[in-house]
Amino acid sequence: MKKLLSVLAAILFTISACTTGDMQESSSAEPEIKKWAIALHGGAGYVSPDMPEDRKEAYYAALEEALSIGQGVLEDGGTALDAVEQTINYLEDNELFNAGKGAVFTSEGKNELDAAIMDGSTLNAGAITGVTTVRNPISLARKVMTDSRHVFFSSQGAEQFADQTDVERVDPSYFYTERRFQSLKEAQAAEQTGYLFETDKMKEWKYGTVGTVALDINGNLAAGTSTGGMTNKKFGRVGDVPIIGSGTYANDLVAVSGTGWGEKIMLNVSAHTLASYMEYTGASLQESMDYLTDQVLEPGDAGFIAVDKYGNISMKTNTGSMFRAAIDSEGNKDVAIWDE
Ligand code: ASP
Numbered sequence: 014m015k016k017l018l019s020v021l022a023a024i025l026f027t028i029s030a031c032t033t034g035d036m037q038e039s040s041s042a043e044p045e046i047k048k049w050a051i052a053l054h055g056g057a058g059y060v061s062p063d064m065p066e067d068r069k070e071a072y073y074a075a076l077e078e079a080l081s082i083g084q085g086v087l088e089d090g091g092t093a094l095d096a097v098e099q100t101i102n103y104l105e106d107n108e109l110f111n112a113g114k115g116a117v118f119t120s121e122g123k124n125e126l127d128a129a130i131m132d133g134s135t136l137n138a139g140a141i142t143g144v145t146t147v148r149n150p151i152s153l154a155r156k157v158m159t160d161s162r163h164v165f166f167s168s169q170g171a172e173q174f175a176d177q178t179d180v181e182r183v184d185p186s187y188f189y190t191e192r193r194f195q196s197l198k199e200a201q202a203a204e205q206t207g208y209l210f211e212t213d214k215m216k217e218w219k220y221g222t223v224g225t226v227a228l229d230i231n232g233n234l235a236a237g238t239s240t241g242g243m244t245n246k247k248f249g250r251v252g253d254v255p256i257i258g259s260g261t262y263a264n265d266l267v268a269v270s271g272t273g274w275g276e277k278i279m280l281n282v283s284a285h286t287l288a289s290y291m292e293y294t295g296a297s298l299q300e301s302m303d304y305l306t307d308q309v310l311e312p313g314d315a316g317f318i319a320v321d322k323y324g325n326i327s328m329k330t331n332t333g334s335m336f337r338a339a340i341d342s343e344g345n346k347d348v349a350i351w352d353e
Contacts, residue, residue, distance in 0.1 A: 047324025048342035049087035050228045053079055053100055054328065055110045055336030056221035057272040057316030062334075062351055069350070072109060076338040076348050079103045083225060084340050093227040093235035093268070094132055094155065101128075101151040101239050104223035108190050110336075111221025113149060116188050116241025118197040121248070124188035124241055125168075127255040128154040133234030133263030140255035143168035145188075148181040151239045154255070156180060165255065193244070200245040221336075222254060224270030226263070226320045234322060236261050236268035236284070243275065253278035258285035266322055267291055267298065273315025273332055281309050287319060302327040 055076060083100035087093075105113025116124040128150035129140035139158025142165070147153045156178045157166055166174050175182065222240035229235075238261045240254045252275030253260035260271040262284035269284035278284075286309055291301040298321040305317065306329050316330025318337060328337045328347070338348040 048230050050320050050324035050326055050341035051083040051087060051096055052318040052320055052326045052328055052339035053225040054272055054318045055104060055223050057330040057332045057335035059333035072336055072350060073348060075107050075109055076336060080338040080340055083227060087227060087229055090230055093229040093233045096227040097130060097225045097235045097237040098151055098155055100225040101223055101237050102149050105149050105239055110223050111241045112223045112239040114188055115190050117193050117244040120245045126150040126241055127252055128239040129255040129257060129261040130154045130158060130237040131257060131261055131263040133265055133268050136264060138164055138257045140165040140257060141171040142251045142255045144171045145185045146172060146182045147175050148183045151237050153180045196244050222272040224272060224318060226268035226270050226318050228320050228324050232322060234263045234268040236263040236270045238270045258282050260284060262288055264288055267319055269317055269319040271315055271317045277310060277314040298325045298327045302329050306331045
């Protein structure tokens, strides 16, 4: 009901703004068009600004490096899809992040990976969930999009599909990291005492998902997201990331990637909600982002990155912090963790 009312309010706002001319900034003004733009995240949640200095530096360095990879692709005239895949490949290989190497553990002590990619120019997408032997899940998701008749493969089926491709395979032990294993132990000990995962402490244990959104020089948008999911997730749990429209979505207007509490992101079909709000109300990218993070979702739920067809970028979280970085063809650049 609350949501219905806010959608109605948005429509009324749009109608009245159009009549009074207030929408100039968001719809009728000549937008400044960037040739290309890219934004990425390395997970949202709450990380204390008091984290050790060397760790902070390692995160900033990784965000910078990932950004330069995507920037290089786009500057050379490469596609948004290539920029998304290659940036995410780097983040998947970096064990600071909860994707690929460094993924969190399930309650059974495994690493089960989810990923999705979407091509905004064709509305085609590929997704996989529960894979345990694919080094770079985003690359397998892309193969699902391009080399199969389907959109979404799960667990054993996804592994079987991987057998038919040239994506790199690894022993499941490749994904082990001591830090994430200790988080599992902590989460399980806390669970014994009745601690629920939605409490603040538990929220710290599930973040680090990675995602990228990009606009290329041909005006195409793409979005991708890759994750190990949530620490201590139960048998077969699927999060928002591989659900097209929830954690990942792109069309010819906007590309979105999310991170945070997957169940909340899914229940609000979040990435698609941002895109629809923008399309149906004529709101700007930032207004649509504010609507999603401030009105649809609740404080502490999630963060998102998005780029629109003009190359505008928005990165916002309601969790307190989000590892993020962005740059566009005009040299506007932002690399941040907190609200610096
Ligand atoms: N959204 C992811 C999930 O719930 C977790 C994250 O973003 O870190 O699977």
